[in-house]
Amino acid sequence: GEDVEQSLFLSVREGDSSVINCTYTDSSSTYLYWYKQEPGAGLQLLTYIFSNMDMKQDQRLTVLLNKKDKHLSLRIADTQTGDSAIYFCAEENQGGKLIFGQGTELSVKP
Amino acid sequence: ETGVTQSPTHLIKTRGQQVTLRCSSQSGHNTVSWYQQALGQGPQFIFQYYREEENGRGNFPPRFSGLQFPNYSSELNVNALELDDSALYLCASSLGPAENYGYTFGSGTRLTVV
Numbered sequence: 001g002e003d004v005e006q007s008l009f010l011s012v013r014e015g016d017s018s019v020i021n022c023t024y025t026d027s028s029s030t031y032l033y034w035y036k037q038e039p040g041a042g043l044q045l046l047t048y049i050f051s052n053m054d055m056k057q058d059q060r061l062t063v064l065l066n067k068k069d070k071h072l073s074l075r076i077a078d079t080q081t082g083d084s085a086i087y088f089c090a091e092e093n094q095g096g097k098l099i100f101g102q103g104t105e106l107s108v109k110p
Numbered sequence: 111e112t113g114v115t116q117s118p119t120h121l122i123k124t125r126g127q128q129v130t131l132r133c134s135s136q137s138g139h140n141t142v143s144w145y146q147q148a149l150g151q152g153p154q155f156i157f158q159y160y161r162e163e164e165n166g167r168g169n170f171p172p173r174f175s176g177l178q179f180p181n182y183s184s185e186l187n188v189n190a191l192e193l194d195d196s197a198l199y200l201c202a203s204s205l206g207p208a209e210n211y212g213y214t215f216g217s218g219t220r221l222t223v224v
Binding site for chain 1: 114141143145150151152153154155158165166168200202204206207212213214215216217218
């Protein structure tokens with residue numbers, strides 16, 4: 001079956017790095033995504049990674065993919081208070097359907 | 111280039127009623143997907159429309175139905191509303207139905223069923 005799991009909460013200090021982890025089950029997923037959702041808002045695409053890649057870096061964001069363990073992580077360097085939000089990991093199945101995790105609430109303390 | 115717009119932003123309905131939610135896709139996008147996000151949960155796929163035809167459906171009952179129009183805008187209809195239908199309904203449009211055409215999400219419609 002298709003399932004995506006994330007830890008529910010993460011709290012960090014401003015300026016620290018944040019690491020949000022995700023596991024997924026569908027080994028046929030070719031794209032994996034990270035979305036950000038601020039209170040009362042829709043989903044904002046942060047970054048994505050193709051399944052034949054191990055790592056992707058985009059400014060403060062680093063995505064690591066361990067395809068063998070079906071583990072995905074998002075690292076945010078120099079975390080700011082504006083990064084406080086809920087972060088969703090999603091895998092995309094071959095039909096173009098996104099399967100989301102439950103979301104990780106990131107709290108950044110000054 | 112406009113993004114995805116959804117209307118209304120908020121809606122309150124009574125159990126048993128019917129509701130129609132609307133989505134205007136981003137310019138150039140021919141595929142629309144609908145998701146339901148219950149409070150504290152991740153979005154769940156309802157269905158996808160590609161060139162006016164349903165192109166995949168999630169685990170939702172038939173009282174959830176949709177339409178896509180020639181301009182690629184879309185409607186989500188829910189009949190016989192239940193309390194558990196209270197959620198944020200998100201629409202996403204993309205250039206096509208296959209993988210990684212890129213999804214643009216709207217801000218959602220917050221539906222409350224009382």
